[in-house]
Amino acid sequence: MELNISDIASQCITEINKKIKNLKNLNIIVAGKTGVGKSTLINYIFREQLAQTGIGRPVTQHIQMITKKDVPLTIYDTKGLELGRDTQKEIKGEIIDKIKEGLYSKDENKCIHCIWYCINTASDRIEEDEIEWIKEFTEDNKDIQVPLIIVLTKSFSKKKAKEFKDYIDSLNLPVCAIVPVLALDYEIDEEYIAKAYGGEELIEIMGELLGEELIPTLQNVQRAAVKQKVKYARGVVATTVTASFAEGFTPVPFADAALLVPTQVAMIASITVAFGLKVDKGIIASFITSILGTTGATLAGRSIVAGLFKLIPGAGTIIGGAISGGTAALITTALGEAYIRLMERMCLGEIKASDISSKEAMTEMKEIFKEELKDRK
Known part of the structure; x- marks a missing residue:
């Protein structure tokens, strides 16, 4: 029996394409106030510069859906959490509706699998309205239990990020994890550059929270x-x-x-x-x-x-x-x-x-x- 290298290479490509086609779609809601660095975070964690080059279209008044051809990932980006209590309630309702919509579809490719709530570490505080929003959201989400992770963005100083994380931990919020992240290298001065970090931890936690059938997709779409x-x-x-x-x-x-x-x-x-x-x-x-x-x-x-x-x-x-x-x-x-x-x-x-x-x-x-x-x- 002979082995033809070109034929084997072709078989590999065919099998790769088949496996990609069979990947489940991963759906993540990324919430947080304007300016916290959601787009930078998305581009740091996922391949293809999704927030920059993906196609975004509104699916509700305050939620935009971002997708890209041949990337089995959908990001739902929230807008307007900084606009006051009434808008925050509307956004919470829209997120819960989107979660229920996926659940009732009984289609894994349409279900929401995780939520990232982003807080700017550089602000050195979590607002009272954010604490209340997270508590109210998790209460409304308790029957479905979509995992929520707090992502501390712009964590330039690891020491300050740890202090901020410890403080939020002390609030005993009903979240799955709190992860400090620096999504881009940051120049402190000419002699020191803070290197991007946090991606490994965030993906490791995601791997623990997601179902087995979504792990191949997670590895395929993440680059951090x-x-x-x-x-x-x-x-x-x-x-x-x-x-x-x-x-x-x-x-x-x-x-x-x-x-x-x-x-x-x-x-x-x-x-x-x-x-x-x-x-x-x-x-x-x-x-x-x-x-x-x-x-x-x-x-x-x-x-x-x-x-x-x-x-x-x-x-x-x-x-x-x-x-x-x-x-x-x-x-x-x-x-x-x-x-x-x-x-x-x-x-x-x-x-x-x-x-x-x-x-x-x-x-x-x-x-x-x-x-x-x-x-x-």
Whole structure:
């Protein structure tokens, strides 16, 4: 059985597109007074500069819906919370109506999954009307229990942000979490720049609050917590290996090594979707080519196995003419980890998509794969 690299890359792209299409839509309400930095927060947490480039349209008098094609995320942005008590009550009612509308639809893609209430840390205070609004909202929301997170925006000083967080904590408000965030690097003076932070914590908390079926979507749309993407992707690798190569796996003849490919294609597709990057056929083909260490378009199954076994420390002579479950698991895990490393570096801007087919990048990817094999042997 032969393996065609171009065909495998095409299979990966097809599987990636299928998985993206099947993602649930994540719906978040972002509330807070004008000027607290909601748009900056949205653009910091989510990919595609959603608040800047997304399409916004009013759905009620005080709520605007922001969406973008091919991003499974809807942001509902509130307007006018600073305009007085009557307007605040109207907004609260509109939010509750929107929550009920999603619930009654019985469609997960229309349900509101979380609410962020934003307060400017730099103001160093939470207004009495905000305290009352949160209390009244959570009372009205108690039957549905959509989680509410207070996000402390513009948290330039971590010390002051902690003090402010501790103060709000002392009020015992019925919220799920209070998270200080600095959405943009902030220049204190020429010698010191406060780096953006808080995204990792916010996404980690979101992951704990959301249902299991929404976690793939959360990882796909968020960009502020690369470590969370890596953690999730490693879970994909572990699940793939456990489900496919555990006890009961029938050894695969060397000549039929390509039979393992569909499992590995699905794994790579899931990892790609989690990182939310635009990956084309060329990137996948370059990755596969670098791992196999060949420039040939088509390889025989036996050649693939022979090449991979040379990379496994202490593998020795291949006995029995078949790939065991343990060996398949080892190769698949190393493949997944190497691909995660590539996606992570692309996310962090350490490597560009245009550079992946370069000799240097391909050599580096193969070395990473060899390291992963060695570490797991």
